[in-house]
Amino acid sequence: MPGLLLGDPFPDFEAETTAGRMKLHQYLGDSWGILFSHPKDYTPVCTTELGRVARLSSEFSKRGVKLIALSIDSLEDHCGWSKDILAYNCEKSECCRLPFPIIADSKRELAVSLGMLDPDEKDKDGLPLTARCVFIIGPDKKLKLSLLYPATTGRSFSEILRVVDSLQLTAERRVATPAEWKPGDCVMVPPNMPEEDAATLFPAGVFTKELPSGKKYLRYTPDPHDLGESVDPGYSLIQPRQCTSIL
Numbered sequence: 035m036p037g038l039l040l041g042d043p044f045p046d047f048e049a050e051t052t053a054g055r056m057k058l059h060q061y062l063g064d065s066w067g068i069l070f071s072h073p074k075d076y077t078p079v080c081t082t083e084l085g086r087v088a089r090l091s092s093e094f095s096k097r098g099v100k101l102i103a104l105s106i107d108s109l110e111d112h113c114g115w116s117k118d119i120l121a122y123n124c125e126k127s128e129c130c131r132l133p134f135p136i137i138a139d140s141k142r143e144l145a146v147s148l149g150m151l152d153p154d155e156k157d158k159d160g161l162p163l164t165a166r167c168v169f170i171i172g173p174d175k176k177l178k179l180s181l182l183y184p185a186t187t188g189r190s191f192s193e194i195l196r197v198v199d200s201l202q203l204t205a206e207r208r209v210a211t212p213a214e215w216k217p218g219d220c221v222m223v224p225p226n227m228p229e230e231d232a233a234t235l236f237p238a239g240v241f242t243k244e245l246p247s248g249k250k251y252l253r254y255t256p257d258p259h260d261l262g263e264s265v266d267p268g269y270s271l272i273q274p275r276q277c278t279s280i281l
Contacts, residue, residue: 038148038149040178040180041176041177042177043279046059046175049138049144051109051138052109052131058102062100062175066097066099066173068097068170070103070166070168070213071086071103071167073155073163074107074163075107075111076114082188085119086191089123090123090195091133096204100134101134102137103135103137105139106139106163107140112136116132119132120132148169150167151163152165152185166187166188168182172201178205197253203221203259207258208235209255210223210224220256221254221257221258221279222255225251239255241253241255
């Protein structure tokens, strides 16, 4: 995405959506946000994707995340297509409205400015379609994560939900999450954190995996959210079950 890097302020813009005209930052407020694009309305992969997002919308809401989609089609197409998406989900709705707005970007202005176009996928007029982009925006309106999929590959929004869990946890606590992490699993202590600080910050215990190099950089501690705010001081004397399997 040219000109848009992790940590950069995410551009504010005003656009027509299925929920009326809105400004992005005003819509997001103090919430986390996900802006995701799809190549075109009335297409099979996109229908499965937006159907999946609709099903997961309550899970994103629980995490304080506001969703907004974008494609280069018209508001009229968005509204008509929404009925198909709800039917794909075996749902009926008189208002045919999805639980998140869809931006109409028929002039491709936003898609171009945000680096969303896929040069290999074109419409009947030979114009490039939008790729499958995901931008996760923090409450500070800065870009926290970006993903870019080609039009032929549908996204896993369960994975994006998992990523949100990691981003929110690591924004709140001085930890990192390992490969395949999910809430409740052990998290990792940053390698630049002194042992004394780690012992203070993580009273549930810090557990180190022995390595051939002898370097003690693989350090784990239980998920702080899973433990709650108060921790039994004696808990650090026993390796938590979720950490034992990786040591």
